[in-house]
Amino acid sequence: MCLLKTWVRSAVALTFLSGAAFADVTVSQSNDPTASLGGHLSALLGAERTALGSLPTHRLEAMAGAVKRATGKADAAPAAPRLDERWLATQPVPAASREWQCLATALYFEARGEPIEGQVAVAEVILNRVDSPGYPRSICGVVHQGGQFSYTFDGQPDTIREKAAFQRAGKIAAAMLAGAPRALTQGATHFHTRAVRPGWAHRFPRTAAIGGHLFYRQPGS
Template identity: 35%
Template sequence: MKKLIVKLVAVSTLALSLTAISTPQTKASAATTHQVQSGDTLWLIGKKHGISVNTLMSANRKSSHVLLVGEKLVIPQSITSNEMDLLARLVHAEAKGEPYAGKVAVATVVLNRVDSSLFPNTINGVIYQKDQGYYAFSPVKNGAINQPADNSAKAAVKEALAFRGMGKGSLYFYNPKTAKSTWITSREVTTVIGNHRFAK
């Protein structure tokens, strides 16, 4: 009888330990997963969560874009909420009045710079980069970056994050009507959207 009581206590203790261990993990994974619904695509999921399709596929070991309803996908964190806000504020300041595609392209330039060995490897580092006393982006110098981003700029950032790694590699953008640098105008143009030329 004594052995049976000791055994039951040991089993109960083990069960409580396992419950204590598994509960936080379940909560953590619930915050970083997405259950596939009818109509979902990797692109739409990437846009919703601000994560590149390539990263989404890699994190879930997917070799194709096929999704099954009910399937659970891991959503790794791509950038922090502070970085997302900073990038959206830059897009808002740089591309106000530009077409939505131009806003996505401006955000993409920043992300391409983060991924390039030629620039700092963080969003903050890229946006606040100074070279020979000059800021890389005029809204940092004139303070416009401190204005809150609108919904269009926020959506453009999420779309750029979903598109990350699949574009033409633009590292620069400028307005040919106001650009004074002959160096920037000598760069290879990748696309023109609205008043901006994008280049690498």
């Protein structure tokens, strides 16, 4: 609040300088600016501080908001949350839906051994694909697109045996569907484990390395 008051006071001082008070300074300059300019400015700024100090806080905040709107400067975007156990504990129990089921299942089979950030990063890839041209327009469509996610075509039954791990993946999936920031992978559309090196990895720019996965963004996506 002190910074806000100081900033507003400085802005208003410029307004005062453009009026009658500035005319006084101009007259002094025509006589002997080196002798009197400093004194006039000190007196002027002292009067300005006294005047602004008498204004209530809500008036100062309103003046700051008016200047901000006039200059077109918006408030800074809120910082992305820290993706840790405390964050996960604040997430609500997910409401089941087909899209949630597809995302949670993909996180379980592709990244359940990863830390929270690693699972969020994989969720970002899936959601980024939904938003990108050339991919299905739904999470289930992306997940089950032929040859994309290994657990869908490895010939093994998709049996969820680790209930706690699936609950964890489910909460992460729900948070991402609810609009949690995608701030980890810089728009990645692909990922692979560090143990393999698919051909496309040579052509796509790498955007992140999180846990056991490397992330890439397909050009044009």
